[in-house]
Amino acid sequence: MSINMVAAHAKWPEENDAIFGLAAKAKEAIDKYGKENVIDSTLGALVDDDGNLICLDTVYNELKSLPNAAIAAYAQVAGQADFLEAVQDACFKEYKPNAYIKAVATPGGTGAVRHAIWNYTNPGDSILVCDWFWAPYVTISEEFGRKVTNYEFFNDNGEFNIDSYKEKFEELVRKQKRIVSILNTPANNPTGYSLSDEEWDKVLDIAKESAKDPENRIILMVDVAYIDYAGVGSERRKFFAKFSNLPENIFVIIGYSMSKGYTMYGMRSGAAIGISSKEEITNEFYYTCMHANRANWSNGTRGAMSVMTNISKDPAKKQAYEDEVNRYKVMLRNRANAFVEGAKECGLEILPYRDGFFVSIPCENSKKASDELIKENLFVVSLKKGLRFAVCAVSEDKCRMAPAKIKAVLDSLK
Template identity: 60%
Template sequence: MINKEIVVCYNTIGKTLTRTFQKSTRKKIKHYTRGDDMSQSMAAKHSIWPREKDIIFNLSARAQQAEKELGTNNVINATIGALMDDEGKLITMDTVYDEYKSLDNKDISAYAALEGQPDYLEAVKKVCFKDYLPEGYIKAVASPGGSGAIKLAAWNYTEEGDEVLTSDWFWSPYVSITEEIGRKVTTYKLFDEQNNFNFNSFKESFLNIASKQERIFTILNTPAHNPTGYSIPDEEWDKIIDLAKEVSKNPDKKIIFFVDIAYIDFASDDNASRKFFKKFSNLPENVLTIVGFSMSKGFTAYGMRMGSAICITSSENVSEEFYYACVHSCRANWSNCNRGAMKLLSNIVNDEAKFKAYTEEKNKHKQMLRRRADVFVKEAEKVGLDILPYRDGFFVSIPCENSRAVCEELTKDNLFMVPLKAGLRFAVCAVNEDKCKIAPSMIKNALEYIKSKDLAEVK
């Protein structure tokens, strides 16, 4: 049986209540528990959501409790989306935190500019694009992490009731961020039958939205996609952009690519992973690219909540519009961002010696991550565990049915993973090589056990 902490149902008189969206009207559910009368609600209707815990944090808490009781050596905690050392401790780069601790108190405590400090905004462009700065007008606005960049883009470049397009394997907060403002996530199939990028599915979904909406807002999480570790090849980017150009011939259509690069600094090759940025140069004026930059992974600064939304456009007017729209949203939502984190990044990026030392330290961790991923992928192939194509990044995904039941079964062997709609997510970033080697056979056994159990129940 699946643990009640994992699956939360809201039922009344045996009928399951669900949350649904219509194009411009959100229907929200009322909260019931079995056998209770309806209680007083004080929250506004648009703020009433199911009372459920985040499944990732819930499973992570259970894994940490198991580690306390059994010892870290006897638990595989593959739930954490952060880089951990071989003993299961959070990695914090010395070059980053030595710099942070050297900052003057005023550089940490003072208010920052609404749009972000000027030196930070220039440094963000350098570290984001490196040698592949696109041609056009480039504007950056600070945000609290990559999540804040998504919120800025979704709020300012979609209308209420719009569909937002992303792949069927995606980071679940895309739904939370968009549905809170009355938008709806629609997906295309990320992989075709040969496990290549499914451009045909992308094109079909893209054109379907274009036939219904003025704006076609698409989230593309690459390179080192969460949760699969996949990266869109350059030749597939060419097809995507050619499609956008074709649709943009209709001047009434507005095409927005949001490129979520949260994991780009843990792609194997810093330069090769950035070549695709040049493809956004000199696009039609009604095609806008917004890059979501984050300090969380590349600078091991998860809790500092620092990022940026960066626009790329061939139109000066569109870039100015982006800047003022986003600054207004910053003021309305979080006012200003973490000044200390901005100063930290600026100091490292703008000092050649510091940036070189930072890059060398980061590369050591990248090599560790690559070894772990290679061990997992190799062992998965050896034991016959089907996984999605991994290229780079923190996660590997395993397609399966009944993912929550499989995850719960694995907890019996003290292996904790994250269940997704269509499979399982294993965080190679958080698991040492030895555990990455034994995990695939454990997962394979759990999958076969749940499958046989399901078949038995059907009979």
């Protein structure tokens, strides 16, 4: 008879990460059939047209120029002071809210999501997340004895479903007197949707209405993991300025990641950035997150912090970095445009794409569809409500061809 050694709360199904598993299958197919015959749209990382991971030269030249000791040494528990300034500049650019703001370094955006969920909800509470979501929101919530409530991301017109958001938001606030609402925008994973500035106003109106009850605690967790590939210039950062002068029982936490914008996925760096109209609330956030850092991973990756700080301080390095990211932003847009046009041409229904690494295709029985597409050497991730195609990982030519292949398979399953 088998026995469990782990405690009951830590016992989870013995399963491997589905996306990494599919990526391994795609790799096998490439070895067998050749890369020109396989479309691998599994992983959320920028890949060039030859299938190689893109690693920004401006970032890695800077990392490799650091003295060994600057990479090897421990960082401060909250993060190096100059990094905590630099990360705010990198995140907000010219749209820094007029508010009290404090940042804490985390190992990627994941750490910031973790801190928001653990530190701002009570055991058994539900986190509010849309129904097209990044799976680790659920993993993290489960790990901490929290649940997830979904609202419908889109209405029948393909717009942000503000009515569904309002209904679920108010339901949770009534029940819990506090809410952590995670909004992964701009460049949502998995849909590529970005809330418009008008949609942001509506979200904030709902938060402000609930905040009229001084007992309520409203926390907006804005996951901007893909912001550096969104919009033209800083246009997709304008909404940050709306976090100025909010009621004091609305607290905003930004989850900033260096994984995508700096192509430092494995270097594990980012920040949780707290925004409030009251200084004591951002101070509380800072010391709470510092404690949580110490308790979980002690401190962050010092070399990654130095890369951002050094690029931020030197105007020439900063310009070179921005030019390099921008080139890839254009590449990504061309690929996404090719996919969207290909979908239009063959009549494949997709969700509204605005920015970022992914496009989503709503469908029934997505697992079956993904399995059938594997037979065509097209690898897409199946989600509860559809398929996710990673334009970040596929050349423009293949992005144009893929929709017709997907449409044919979906039609054959009807």
